[in-house]
Amino acid sequence: MxxxxxxxxxxxxxxLSAYYGKQQVLKDIEMDIQKRRITAIIGPSGCGKTTLIxxxxxxxxxxxxxxxxxxxxxxxxxxxxxxxxxxxKEIGMVFQRPNPFPTMNIYNNVIAGYKLNGxxxxxxxxxxxxxxxxxxxxxWDEVKDKLFQSPQELSGGQQQRLCIARTIAVSPRxxxxxxxxxALDPISTxxxxxxxxxxxxxxxxxxxxxxxxxxxxxSDFTAFLMLGELVEFGETDQIFTSPKKKxxxxxxxxxxx
Amino acid sequence: MKIQFDIDLENLKHMVxxxxxxxxxxxxxxxRILMEKDSSLxxxxxxxxxxxxxxxxxxxxxxxxxxxxxxxxxxxxxxxxCVIKMINQLERLGDLxxxxxxxxxxxxKIPDYLLPRDIRFLVMLSTQMVKESIMAFIRLDAxxxxxxxxxxxxxxxxxxxxxxxxIKNMIDSDIDLETGFEMLMAGKQYERIGDCATNIAxxxxxxxxxxxxxxxxxxxxxxESSSGNEVSLPDEKKSPGEM
Numbered sequence: 001m002x003x004x005x006x007x008x009x010x011x012x013x014x015x016l017s018a019y020y021g022k023q024q025v026l027k028d029i030e031m032d033i034q035k036r037r038i039t040a041i042i043g044p045s046g047c048g049k050t051t052l053i054x055x056x057x058x059x060x061x062x063x064x065x066x067x068x069x070x071x072x073x074x075x076x077x078x079x080x081x082x083x084x085x086x087x088x089k090e091i092g093m094v095f096q097r098p099n100p101f102p103t104m105n106i107y108n109n110v111i112a113g114y115k116l117n118g119x120x121x122x123x124x125x126x127x128x129x130x131x132x133x134x135x136x137x138x139x140w141d142e143v144k145d146k147l148f149q150s151p152q153e154l155s156g157g158q159q160q161r162l163c164i165a166r167t168i169a170v171s172p173r174x175x176x177x178x179x180x181x182x183a184l185d186p187i188s189t190x191x192x193x194x195x196x197x198x199x200x201x202x203x204x205x206x207x208x209x210x211x212x213x214x215x216x217x218x219s220d221f222t223a224f225l226m227l228g229e230l231v232e233f234g235e236t237d238q239i240f241t242s243p244k245k246k247x248x249x250x251x252x253x254x255x256x257x
Numbered sequence: 258m259k260i261q262f263d264i265d266l267e268n269l270k271h272m273v274x275x276x277x278x279x280x281x282x283x284x285x286x287x288x289r290i291l292m293e294k295d296s297s298l299x300x301x302x303x304x305x306x307x308x309x310x311x312x313x314x315x316x317x318x319x320x321x322x323x324x325x326x327x328x329x330x331x332x333x334x335x336x337x338x339c340v341i342k343m344i345n346q347l348e349r350l351g352d353l354x355x356x357x358x359x360x361x362x363x364x365x366k367i368p369d370y371l372l373p374r375d376i377r378f379l380v381m382l383s384t385q386m387v388k389e390s391i392m393a394f395i396r397l398d399a400x401x402x403x404x405x406x407x408x409x410x411x412x413x414x415x416x417x418x419x420x421x422x423x424i425k426n427m428i429d430s431d432i433d434l435e436t437g438f439e440m441l442m443a444g445k446q447y448e449r450i451g452d453c454a455t456n457i458a459x460x461x462x463x464x465x466x467x468x469x470x471x472x473x474x475x476x477x478x479x480x481e482s483s484s485g486n487e488v489s490l491p492d493e494k495k496s497p498g499e500m
Contacts, residue, residue: 212330213328216328216330240330240331240334241330241331241334241335241467242331242335242467243331248331249331249332252330252331253329253330253331253332253333
């Protein structure tokens with residue numbers, strides 16, 4: 001894979017293997033994630049996509065019998081030499097099912113990252129942050145009159161955008177998204193995709209998706225995983241028009257998987 | 258659903274082959290009109306042209322439907338792009354064949370002994386290029402397609418020689434200006450037939466290998482866009498002439 005200048009690479013994966021007990025789920029993964037680009041990870045169910053992105057923010061190691069070998073470098077530093085809480089502030093995550101905190105209102109959900117870490121913001125600061133962040137995710141106009149209501153009253157798409165707002169409120173550099181549109185209708189999906197394209201100006205985004213057309217629509221780079229191995233990694237245009245590997249061709253044309 | 262798509266793609270290929278067969282027949286008819294002065298063939302050429310034009314529209318619409326329904330990728334996508342461009346070139350080949358056929362009255366004035374050997378070679382070579390480019394598509398033969406591209410240089414050379422010889426012999430020979438002009442125009446049509454065949458061959462290479470070999474500078478880009486298979490660099494070729 002072509003490696004551009006180092007200052008354009010946010011995450012470097014070197015010889016990464018991951019295990020749940022004795023079962024190996026990732027094998028010798030090598031890839032570079034470019035800054036302020038969208039990288040999609042595709043592959044059949046069980047190929048290791050979610051495991052891979054959970055390695056980036058060290059969520060993988062929260063499972064007691066999970067372990068890995070190899071390295072992941074974040075801005076040149078091994079992530080295992082960094083404080084995991086600080087790392088997860090810089091590498092945020094959005095999950096498949098929208099999960100706004102049900103005990104907090106919309107306003108507090110946005111600044112939950114600060115509250116839960118004991119950071120006290122002045123009211124003017126938090127008001128500003130909430131408005132700015134909700135505008136960034138194109139949710140402000142829809143919720144500005146109900147900021148202190150429960151997020152459960154929002155639609156699925158709105159809740160997911162609220163979760164994205166919660167993630168970016170703490171100013172991460174990387175956003176991991178694990179099938180963020182899987183539970184959403186097509187129109188909500190389209191809005192989240194538009195949001196991702198707008199956010200990539202400021203954030204590096206890595207998205208796991210089963211929807212190949214989504215990967216083709218929004219990503220700059222695509223990684224194809226199969227049975228824990230990285231089969232092919234490259235620019236999305238090249239992967240979807242002229243893949244180099246036969247397995248990639250078979251998967252993206254739907255001839256298997 | 259994928260099985261249906263495979264069936265649709267096979268049907269599409271058959272439609273393209275049918276159109277190519279009709280166009281080849283038109284070119285053969287035009288060749289005979291020029292060489293054998295057989296006026297009975299002119300009407301038949303016009304009849305086939307109608308069919309070819311309808312086929313182009315039908316195939317194009319089918320391609321659009323397939324793209325809308327299946328959002329194809331990789332080889333499937335390249336096949337559809339190749340077909341859309343190929344049928345455009347086939348339709349132009351039909352037009353060129355008609356251009357030759359409709360000048361029958363003028364060709365009648367050229368005595369056989371004045372028909373230069375170069376024109377005969379030009380006719381033979383460009384006709385062969387059309388045939389080979391279509392065979393490359395049918396047989397999925399990228400190497401054959403590249404060989405067609407290489408033949409275009411010889412077609413261009415023959416056409417240029419035709420012009421040079423005409424100017425050189427204009428005073429000395431008993432070819433009058435009008436007759437000579439008709440021979441040059443015939444030569445030009447065949448040179449354009451060679452260009453269309455080359456364009457088809459280029460699309461076949463793109464379909465099979467994912468490599469764009471149009472224009473000589475595309476050779477440098479081959480390394481970056483390579484599908485991973487070993488390929489030889491294409492010969493330098495000129496841009497296709499105006500159709």
